[in-house]
Amino acid sequence: MRNVLLTGLALAFAASLSGAADAQTADASIAARKAGMDLLAAASGSAKRAIDAKSDVKPLKSTAEAMAAWASAVPGLFPAGSDKGATKATAEAFSDSAGLAKAAGNLNAAALKLASAADANDAAAFAAAYAEVGAACGGCHRTYRQR
DSSP: OHHHHHHHHHHHHHHHHHHHHTTOOHHHHHHHHHHHHHHHHHHHHHHHHHHHHTOOOGGGHHHHHHHHHHHHHGGGGOOTTTTSSSOOBOTHHHHOHHHHHHHHHHHHHHHHHHHHHHHTTOHHHHHHHHHHHHHHHHHHHHHHBOO
């Protein structure tokens, strides 16, 4: 499961990078955002299950690193023109690029803490960092995602 998540996150990240160079279509940008968010949710679910089961968190280091990589890619996934169509992004996601970058940076930092805690196999620190990841996700969604 972890390898599937990592592969999916890597593909979404690669799609975002290649799309930026090739002037990605609006539909492709929206699809990349949705795929990445779905994979982020799946990765978060894996972390939550490990916390709830009080299991070894060390194997989740790569998953947390992939979450951090995804966060770094997020600001580039909102090009002009991708604000129409099947998207839940708010107008602020396109008009407040500095705020969006800051919110993505918060997620990146929290995910890196999660990776560090996983590497140390420190379940308590992992759970605390997971709460930070959730807060970062929620902070971004409150402003940049329609409800």
